[in-house]
Amino acid sequence: MSNALALRAESGGEPLPKKAYTMALLQRGMEKNSIPQARLQALHLALHRAAAERAAQYTRGRSMTVTRGQAEAFYISVLHQLDAALLSYGSDAAAEEALCAEDTDALLAKGQTCILQCYEEAKDRFRRAYQLTKPFATYFFRELLKSFAQFTTEYDARFRSDAVKVDEVYPLMAGRRSELPGVLGVHAYYSALLLEGELLAMFEKAQIHALMKQYAKRYLTSWDMIAESIADLVLRQWLCRALLLDSAPELDLPADAAAVLTERYRQVPPAQIADEMRRAIAESVIAENAGVCAYCTDAVPYFAETLHRRVTENNLRGWISPAGEK
Amino acid sequence: MDFPLLFTEQLAALAPARQKAQVLATNRAAMGSYGIQLTPDEAAMIVAAGREAVRAEGLVLFGGGITPRLIRWFLPSGYLAGNRYAQNIAALTEAFYRLRGALQELYDKSDDPDCVLSDNALLDYMYRFYTSPQCAGDVDEMVSLAERILIPAMRRLLAKRAEERSAGGSHYGTDSELLYADSFAEMREPTDLEREAWAEDFDQRYRAAMRRDVFGQYEADYVEDPADRFRGSDAEELERMLLRNPELLLPSESQEAEWADMVEKWEEEDAQDE
Numbered sequence: 001m002s003n004a005l006a007l008r009a010e011s012g013g014e015p016l017p018k019k020a021y022t023m024a025l026l027q028r029g030m031e032k033n034s035i036p037q038a039r040l041q042a043l044h045l046a047l048h049r050a051a052a053e054r055a056a057q058y059t060r061g062r063s064m065t066v067t068r069g070q071a072e073a074f075y076i077s078v079l080h081q082l083d084a085a086l087l088s089y090g091s092d093a094a095a096e097e098a099l100c101a102e103d104t105d106a107l108l109a110k111g112q113t114c115i116l117q118c119y120e121e122a123k124d125r126f127r128r129a130y131q132l133t134k135p136f137a138t139y140f141f142r143e144l145l146k147s148f149a150q151f152t153t154e155y156d157a158r159f160r161s162d163a164v165k166v167d168e169v170y171p172l173m174a175g176r177r178s179e180l181p182g183v184l185g186v187h188a189y190y191s192a193l194l195l196e197g198e199l200l201a202m203f204e205k206a207q208i209h210a211l212m213k214q215y216a217k218r219y220l221t222s223w224d225m226i227a228e229s230i231a232d233l234v235l236r237q238w239l240c241r242a243l244l245l246d247s248a249p250e251l252d253l254p255a256d257a258a259a260v261l262t263e264r265y266r267q268v269p270p271a272q273i274a275d276e277m278r279r280a281i282a283e284s285v286i287a288e289n290a291g292v293c294a295y296c297t298d299a300v301p302y303f304a305e306t307l308h309r310r311v312t313e314n315n316l317r318g319w320i321s322p323a324g325e326k
Numbered sequence: 327m328d329f330p331l332l333f334t335e336q337l338a339a340l341a342p343a344r345q346k347a348q349v350l351a352t353n354r355a356a357m358g359s360y361g362i363q364l365t366p367d368e369a370a371m372i373v374a375a376g377r378e379a380v381r382a383e384g385l386v387l388f389g390g391g392i393t394p395r396l397i398r399w400f401l402p403s404g405y406l407a408g409n410r411y412a413q414n415i416a417a418l419t420e421a422f423y424r425l426r427g428a429l430q431e432l433y434d435k436s437d438d439p440d441c442v443l444s445d446n447a448l449l450d451y452m453y454r455f456y457t458s459p460q461c462a463g464d465v466d467e468m469v470s471l472a473e474r475i476l477i478p479a480m481r482r483l484l485a486k487r488a489e490e491r492s493a494g495g496s497h498y499g500t501d502s503e504l505l506y507a508d509s510f511a512e513m514r515e516p517t518d519l520e521r522e523a524w525a526e527d528f529d530q531r532y533r534a535a536m537r538r539d540v541f542g543q544y545e546a547d548y549v550e551d552p553a554d555r556f557r558g559s560d561a562e563e564l565e566r567m568l569l570r571n572p573e574l575l576l577p578s579e580s581q582e583a584e585w586a587d588m589v590e591k592w593e594e595e596d597a598q599d600e
Contacts, residue, residue, distance in 0.1 A: 057387040062444030062582070064389040065423070067430045070388035127505050142501075149507035159438060 020180050022082040025096055027267075029279040039100055042171065046104035054159045062213050077161040077237050085111035087184070118187040123152055132197030135205050136212065138224045140170045144193075145201070151186060165296045172196070174299035195295040196231035202285055202292075203234060205253040211237055214321040233295060239303055242280035243273075249285050255323050258316040265311045273284040274304035311320040345391050346375045351596035352397045368412035375416040376423070383427030392445060393419050399449045399591045403456060405434075405463030417465040422452065424469060428477050436484045438491075443480065446585035447577050451476055458560045475565045476575070483572040529578045532533055535571060539563050 016024045017135075027044075029035035051074040055066050058074070085107045087097040098107065126148050133141055147166040156164055161182040168177070169188060173196055178188040200208060208230070212223040215233060219226075226233075237251050244257060245266075254260075265273060279301045287293045310316045346369045353363040359486075364372070378390045396418055400406060406414050429443055450470060461467040503510060516524070569577055 052388040053476070059442050060440065061424070061446075062442050062446075063430075063443070064387050065380070065387055065392075065426050065430065067434055068384045068386055069425070070430070070434050071388075130501070132507060145501060145504040150502040152508035153511045154437075158437075314382070 008064060008111075018083075018087065019181050020079070020083070021086055021095070021150050021183040022079050022099070025086065025092070025099055028092075029099070030094060033169050034096065035100055043099075043104055046108065047075060047078050050081070051283060054078070058159055061112075068305070073158075073160045076161045077156070080161045081108055081111035081115060083181070084109070084114035084184060087180075089112055115183055118183050119146075119155060122183065122187040122190045125194040127320065129190060129193040129197040131218050133193070133199050134229070136200060136208055138230065139171075140227060140231075142235045143167070143169045155183070171227070171229050171232075173295075174302035176276055176299075192295070196291050197295065198289055198292050199286070199325045200234060202249050202289075203238070203251060204249075208234055210319055212250050218318070218321070219229050235299070236306075236318055239277050239280065241308070242284065243276055247284035254318060257322040260308070262314060262316055264312050265307065269305045270301070270308040270325055273307055274300050277304055327525065332482040342373050342377070343372075345376070346370050348390055348394045348596065349373060349397070352394050353598040354599045355398060355592075356401055356594065360407060362407055362411045364415075372412060372416045372419060379420040383423050385423060385427055386429065391419070392422050392449075394596060395445070395589055395592065396422060396449060397595075398589075399453055400456065403453065405456065414463075414465065414563045418452070418456075419551040421465055421469045423446065423473055425452070425476065428473065429480060430475070430479050432484060435489070438484055438487050439575065441480075441484055441487055443476075443576060444582060444585075446582065446589065448476075450577070450585070454564070459512055460561055471561050475561060479565075479572055479575045482568075486572055509528050520590075525579050528573075529580055531571075532574055532578050532581075535567055535574055535578065539567060544572055546565070 016028070026035065026040075030040070044159070051071065052064075053075040054077060055064060055071070058066065070088075086098060088110070089095040089098055127142075130137075130145070144166065147169075151164070151166050164182045164186065166186050166189065170193070172189070172192050176192060177187040180188050189215065209223070211233060212226060212230065216223040216226055234251065237253065240261060241250060241253050242259060244253070244260060244276075278297055281287060281293060281296050281300070286296055306319070310319050346366070349372055350364060350366065357363045365515055372393055373391065376393055380387055380391075393415065395417055396471040400415075400418060425447070425448060429448070433442055454469060455471045455475075456463060456465070456468045458471075460469060
């Protein structure tokens with residue numbers, strides 16, 4: 001459920017922003033007058049009750065006075081809980097209906113369950129992603145371990161769910177960034193890392209290592225200091241090979257690949273390049289893993305656009321690593 | 327997220343009328359034992375002063391104010407009788423929130439969820455300073471003394487605990503230790519038996535330190551030493567004790583439980599009079 005939740009939210013199909021989703025729904029509801037006043041009042045009371053519970057937990061029951069900043073953090077934490085519940089409905093209309101019709105305490109309980117599930121899934125996904133990516137782990141990927149350790153031991157210890165995040169020192173494929181707040185954002189990031197790890201597992205280790213060394217040599221660095229997503233390097237190399245040759249899970253490109261691609265795609269619009277890339281993905285071993293297939297397909301417009309731009313600028317050589325490149 | 331607290335702030339504290347009723351409910355105890363009481367106007371003034379103090383210190387109340395408890399706590403002081411009863415209570419309420427605000431700021435900044443000075447402990451310290459010869463019922467003196475002693479003591483305690491955590495704590499090195507840091511942290515959690523033993527040890531050390539401060543100088547009853555005339559006041563003794571042992575700033579669990587029972591009893595008595 002949660003992976004679909006994160007991917008669906010990330011696909012950008014919903015008009016309302018995912019960050020502060022509940023506040024956005026309330027704002028729109030008040031503007032359209034679609035949320036009754038009595039319902040708003042009930043919602044306020046429920047938010048207050050939940051925040052008061054957090055205040056009691058925060059001070060270990062020894063004081064009911066907190067600073068204004070901390071009180072805001074409690075309400076934000078409660079709203080994040082509601083965000084998690086309402087985002088799971090999949091559409092703004094369904095979420096608004098749930099906000100109006102469902103019992104608020106039940107919504108909060110559902111949100112809490114979503115959040116706890118996200119937290120546990122996030123931990124599990126990062127651990128699996130780490131094991132899959134370990135043979136190709138750069139310095140930046142290994143740095144994720146420290147913020148992961150902090151995330152698992154100090155998660156939401158002080159109800160500052162806005163501050164629950166990890167340092168995204170390792171970039172994702174196609175420049176993706178998570179828009180979701182708190183633990184939902186962390187879950188989305190680690191889920192993406194797992195999908196990238198599963199993508200890397202579809203190719204031979206030796207070929208990926210060779211690609212990384214070639215790339216590092218071109219940019220005068222060492223292979224473990226590559227600051228890009230390794231899955232990004234691998235997928236762009238494979239897509240170019242698939243456009244030229246076939247859809248086998250191989251990464252070796254002929255020596256004249258850059259010239260041939262430039263000649264072939266100079267006049268081709270990015271949309272057409274994207275169609276060919278999607279076909280290649282659908283016919284390859286990547287399609288056997290639905291999650292990885294969807295993840296790569298979502299990134300196709302980015303790769304098609306970049307390929308088109310580089311071909312137009314006659315600058316493809318820096319983007320891929322043909323055989324025999326010095 | 328930009329979150330306007332205003333739309334829920336009015337819900338956070340009890341309604342002024344309810345707070346006023348709770349303040350007036352203390353009149354029975356005040357009149358019965360000390361011959362003083364508050365009028366409805368005075369109670370309203372005290373509640374308004376409390377709310378203003380909370381706002382000025384940047385605090386938010388979840389639930390009722392501190393005033394009814396504060397009145398019960400300070401009644402035995404002997405400094406509330408007279409025609410300034412209401413003004414003294416208002417001043418003490420403002421003083422409480424001023425100290426509470428400073429302590430909460432330190433607590434928020436620290437990464438130590440267990441190091442919180444409870445409302446009851448703060449009232450106890452305030453009472454001790456208020457009734458000491460140095461303050462003798464002067465609220466301003468009491469506040470300046472409390473700020474001079476309690477805030478730095480809390481700061482030192484938080485620093486000491488942070489140092490202990492980083493010294494004995496996470497030396498995660500290997501990938502496995504980082505990947506499973508939460509499991510390692512759970513394994514290092516103390517057992518219930520260990521917790522009880524620590525609590526007992528803390529109680530003993532706390533009582534020993536209190537005993538030393540109260541009775542440690544008994545020899546002066548028999549041996550006259552001119553220097554004894556210049557022995558420090560209670561507040562100074564407390565300050566010296568907290569300098570040596572900042573962990574004694576926080577009262578023991580049994581003391582907290584005793585205060586909680588006392589407050590609960592007061593609230594039950596006052597609820598009958600509301």
